[in-house]
Amino acid sequence: MQTKRLIRLNEVINVTSLSRSAIYRMMxxxxxxxxxxxxxxxxxxxxxxxxxxxxxxxxxxxHD
Incomplete structure (x- = not known):
């Protein structure tokens, strides 16, 4: 069984190199x-x- 993991905004920003506003706009x-x-x-x-x-x-x- 694969463990599910939740990541917070700062980590999402780090792994994607997107800004906070870009993440929310794309969502x-x-x-x-x-x-x-x-x-x-x-x-x-x-x-x-x-x-x-x-x-x-x-x-x-x-694409972004």
Whole structure:
């Protein structure tokens, strides 16, 4: 069984090299995985979804 891991915004920014505003803009247009609420004022992303997005970009399937 694969362990699911949630990553916070700073880590998403680090691994994607996108800005905060670019991440949220791309989420709004469906170009980037949606975040999940983990508290009243906290969100995170499923690490595997972000990795799949990166793979898609590297294979030419997505663009910013």
């Amino acid at each position: 709004d247009t469906g170009e980037f995985p949606k975040s999940v609420s983990i508290g009243k004022r906290a969100v995170a992303w499923e690490e595997s979804a972000v990795c799949q997005w990166i793979d898609s970009v590297l294979s030419g399937g997505a």
